[in-house]
Amino acid sequence: AQSVTQLDSQVxxxxxxxxxxxxxxxxxxxxxxxxxxxxxxxxxxxxxxxxSGSTLVKGINGFEAEFNKSxxxxxxxKPSVHISDTAEYFCAVSASYIPTFGRGTSLIVHP
Amino acid sequence: xxxxxxxxxxxxxxxxxxxxxRCKPISGHDYLFWYRxxxxxxxxLLIYFNNNVPxxxxxxxxxxxSAKMPNASFSTLKIQPSExxxxxxxxxxxxxxxxxxxxxFFGEGSRxxxx
Numbered sequence: 001a002q003s004v005t006q007l008d009s010q011v012x013x014x015x016x017x018x019x020x021x022x023x024x025x026x027x028x029x030x031x032x033x034x035x036x037x038x039x040x041x042x043x044x045x046x047x048x049x050x051x052s053g054s055t056l057v058k059g060i061n062g063f064e065a066e067f068n069k070s071x072x073x074x075x076x077x078k079p080s081v082h083i084s085d086t087a088e089y090f091c092a093v094s095a096s097y098i099p100t101f102g103r104g105t106s107l108i109v110h111p
Numbered sequence: 112x113x114x115x116x117x118x119x120x121x122x123x124x125x126x127x128x129x130x131x132x133r134c135k136p137i138s139g140h141d142y143l144f145w146y147r148x149x150x151x152x153x154x155x156l157l158i159y160f161n162n163n164v165p166x167x168x169x170x171x172x173x174x175x176x177s178a179k180m181p182n183a184s185f186s187t188l189k190i191q192p193s194e195x196x197x198x199x200x201x202x203x204x205x206x207x208x209x210x211x212x213x214x215x216f217f218g219e220g221s222r223x224x225x226x
Contacts, residue, residue: 032212032213034213034214036217041219042219042220043115043202043204043217043218043219043220044154044202044204044215044217045217046214049212049214051212090154092213093213094212094213096213097142097206097208097212097213098156098159098167098213099213099214099215101153101154102153103153103154104153104154
């Protein structure tokens with residue numbers, strides 16, 4: 001079985017500040033890791049994914065995430081956020097073709 | 112290419128009425144998923160299909176919910192009779208096993224309000 005914990009339900013931040021959204025997972029086997037973003041009134045869309053190789057993964061809109069196997073974490077970061085980054089962010093883990101999603105973190109960017 | 116298409120985008124109905132939500136997955140995808148999203152429970156997997164066959168429906172809340180996939184390009188989620196607690200956003204997603212490692216492609220969702 002696999003599980004995902006997103007440690008923060010809400011992260012408020014000012015525009016142009018850096019942000020980190022935390023994600024921890026548990027699994028007895030090797031996994032693939034994903035971050036999805038959901039803008040208001042829209043479906044989820046893939047932000048980035050870790051399959052293998054380099055532990056630092058770059059995604060769309062300037063986001064990146066680092067896979068840390070020893071700490072079973074996959075935290076999402078952006079060095080400077082924009083108002084338009086306000087959205088819900090979901091971490092997901094997959095050991096097969098069926099992903100498990102976290103509860104989501106609401107990123108709120110203030111001007 | 113067209114993405115996952117869901118209809119209706121919004122549905123308002125009265126308690127006791129039948130609700131049917133529709134989904135057209137991305138052409139060629141062999142997995143189809145139905146999710147429900149609420150503030151209280153977050154994103155819940157209701158059921159998923161592989162090659163039109165239901166594989167796991169353990170997330171379907173109760174017998175009032177049913178899902179079908181008569182062919183590779185169409186699926187329905189039906190609620191009969193509907194109740195106010197069914198109010199939520201229902202998402203359909205699809206993926207391609209040969210390509211995917213768990214990456215899903217989501218539709219824009221169907222927002223259901225049961226009065």
